[in-house]
Amino acid sequence: MEKYVAVESVSQVFNTARGPFTALDNINLAIRKGEFVSLIGHSGCGKSTLLNLIAGLASPSAGVLICDQREIAGPGPDRAMVFQNHSLLPWFTCFQNVYLAVERVYGANESRAQLRERTAAALELVDLAHASGKYPREISGGMKQRVGIARALAIEPKVLLMDEPFGALDALTRAHLQDALLRIVKRTQSTVVMVTHDVDEAVLLSDRIVMLTNGPAATIGDILRISLPARRDRVALAADPRYLQYRAAVMAFLHQRYSNPEQGGRLALVGAEQAKSEQDCANVA
Numbered sequence: 001m002e003k004y005v006a007v008e009s010v011s012q013v014f015n016t017a018r019g020p021f022t023a024l025d026n027i028n029l030a031i032r033k034g035e036f037v038s039l040i041g042h043s044g045c046g047k048s049t050l051l052n053l054i055a056g057l058a059s060p061s062a063g064v065l066i067c068d069q070r071e072i073a074g075p076g077p078d079r080a081m082v083f084q085n086h087s088l089l090p091w092f093t094c095f096q097n098v099y100l101a102v103e104r105v106y107g108a109n110e111s112r113a114q115l116r117e118r119t120a121a122a123l124e125l126v127d128l129a130h131a132s133g134k135y136p137r138e139i140s141g142g143m144k145q146r147v148g149i150a151r152a153l154a155i156e157p158k159v160l161l162m163d164e165p166f167g168a169l170d171a172l173t174r175a176h177l178q179d180a181l182l183r184i185v186k187r188t189q190s191t192v193v194m195v196t197h198d199v200d201e202a203v204l205l206s207d208r209i210v211m212l213t214n215g216p217a218a219t220i221g222d223i224l225r226i227s228l229p230a231r232r233d234r235v236a237l238a239a240d241p242r243y244l245q246y247r248a249a250v251m252a253f254l255h256q257r258y259s260n261p262e263q264g265g266r267l268a269l270v271g272a273e274q275a276k277s278e279q280d281c282a283n284v285a
């Protein structure tokens with residue numbers, strides 16, 4: 001497998017008032033170009049910490065992270081982040097918010113007309129050309145989030161990093177944006193790493209789901225490869241036995257092998273055999 005993003009023996013220890021806190025312990029993950037990978041795990045297990053390391057917003061305590069054969073040593077235009085909170089500048093229009101990012105990356109080498117063209121194309125990609133002159137306060141939460149995605153895509157990052165991008169949205173808007181994201185990344189062939197809490201979202205969008213164990217010292221507990229057609233129709237998938245099987249496997253990991261730490265701590269590993277037999281039952285049901 002041609003690895004494009006690589007996380008090699010990465011650990012992250014934070015210095016806290018109560019001493020060192022190991023958030024991540026020995027994470028190894030290789031992601032190929034164009035792959036869509038979701039990170040899932042209970043609250044506080046270290047998903048954002050891992051995403052921030054790939055973004056270059058923090059350095060690991062141990063190990064190395066690589067993007068396109070270069071060590072990640074800080075943030076760069078090859079990796080763009082979309083946050084749960086869209087973080088748009090309220091005094092700028094949608095167009096200006098996207099333009100600002102485009103100018104920062106391409107301003108030195110391209111004319112203003114080219115920068116405007118890039119900005120308009122990105123807004124078009126998320127179906128927001130009609131709202132480009134509006135201010136963030138004048139548009140809905142889902143539209144703001146789409147501007148955030150346009151801003152990230154406009155700089156043509158090699159890797160799109162998303163931290164619960166649809167977490168704050170209602171179910172219908174979320175479904176609409178998930179479908180839009182699937183279409184967009186198919187068109188742009190972007191490599192995507194997305195943090196999510198939503199099992200259905202993970203199965204619908206991902207090529208692989210990386211499941212993290214509970215912290216502290218979280219590590220990768222399991223990786224599930226999703227072999228579903230690239231063009232995924234949520235309505236058809238809802239009754240697809242493979243979809244239900246993948247869903248059950250993630251649920252078994254989250255609720256049996258590693259249940260919520262806030263509801264009883266790190267439970268004993270149920271074991272692959274039991275998880276598998278439960279998964280088989282779910283398949284039959």
Ligand SMILES: Nc1ncnc2c1ncn2[C@@H]1O[C@H](COP(=O)(O)OP(=O)(O)OP(=O)(O)O)[C@@H](O)[C@H]1O
Nearest residue numbers: 014016021023042043044045046047048049050215
């Ligand atoms: N700067 C920091 N200093 C100390 N501890 C930190 C720091 N950042 C994160 N942590 C701790 O590391 C662990 C992982 O945090 P992280 O935010 O990555 O989890 P998460 O899986 O993204 O959680 P959530 O799903 O709730 O957003 C948590 O216990 C958190 O308290």
